[in-house]
Amino acid sequence: MKRLRAFVCVILSCCLGTAYPAHKSAPTNHRHAKVKLTHEAGLDRSGKPRKGEASYYGRNFYKKKMADGTHMNPQSNAAASKTLPLGTKARVTNLDNGNSEVVEIRDRGPYVKDRIVDVSPKTADKLGIRKDGTAPVEVKPIEVPQPDGTVKPDTAAR
Template identity: 45%
Template sequence: MAATGAQAANGKTSCGSASWYALKSKTASGEMMNPAAMTAAHKTLPLGSRVKVTNLNNSRTVVVRINDRGPFVKGRMIDLSKGAAQKLGFVGAGHARVQIEPADGSGTRSCA
């Protein structure tokens, strides 16, 4: 059974840098990477968990499912699919400062 966003993030909200990626390979969950899907890679959140990601520059939000591991670039907290990055409005920039919280909105704080 997949963890819910609240279980995955333990009710915590975190802030940091996000980037996007669009590979044509299998993800850590075993499924093929779909650049148009609302998915993401995170180092520690359980595969299958859902989190709400907010672009702190424009307040756009998207809910993504964690299906891969990463990012492997120092200082990055989450790698989003290209589709998720498009909805958040940062494909051109390549990265953005984001807030990540449980998809059910039960986060304990917000980013400054």
Template identity: 50%
Template sequence: MRCLAVGLVLALAGGSEPASSRERTSHGVSSAQQGPKVAKPQRGRASFYANRFHGRRMANGRRFDRNSNMAASRSLPLGSRAQVRNLENGRTAIVSIQDRGPFTRGRVLDVSPSVATQLGMREQGTAMVEIVPLPAGGGAG
């Protein structure tokens, strides 16, 4: 009788296995086994920061450095990294998302002037880009 009561308590409590192994996705793989989620690639128009923003505070509290590999995104997490490819000339750069923006309609990314030079978009001011988020602690660069 005591075994039945203990079994009933375990069944009602969700069993003896840890919660992470019970949380299954539709593919039968636990969420803990899937690893960190990485956002999907985005495409859109990128622009770059004017030099007058050099030294101003960003969303993360640090000061903007026009010579850094910094970028601003409305959707990617602060501190994350992404590979940006200029779709007009194929040039790429790795950026670190440190700020929020751009706040101009139709734009998906603001990059530092240094990154704009790497991407070959300084002359035009904007370019169509593909942004591929990189996994934390890995990726190119």
């Protein structure tokens, strides 16, 4: 009888040992899926222009991975937005001097109050915001990826 109990305990521990890790990973994946869905729900796919403050990526962000998985290239037209979907193309216009550039949203941020976009240093130079570090801008989406895989064009922003 003792041997039978020992045998059953060994079998149960083996079964539980393989079942427990599978059970443990399920809530983690579910949690990430929930966070992603929540974040997706907060995205602005309307194509409406927004006004706010722009800043640019500092040196400490060069070569770091962005939200889309690519590395930040200071010579690119990459930009970060908290509300526009990744892959959105938008025209950013400096409201102080009228300079504008087309950017592609490839990252999340900026995480500073009242800032609506971070641009690459190259774009910041073209917009004329490197000297002061920030500027009031208007961001007009040109192409906005939709959840179904289509792209919503906005010909008025071009």
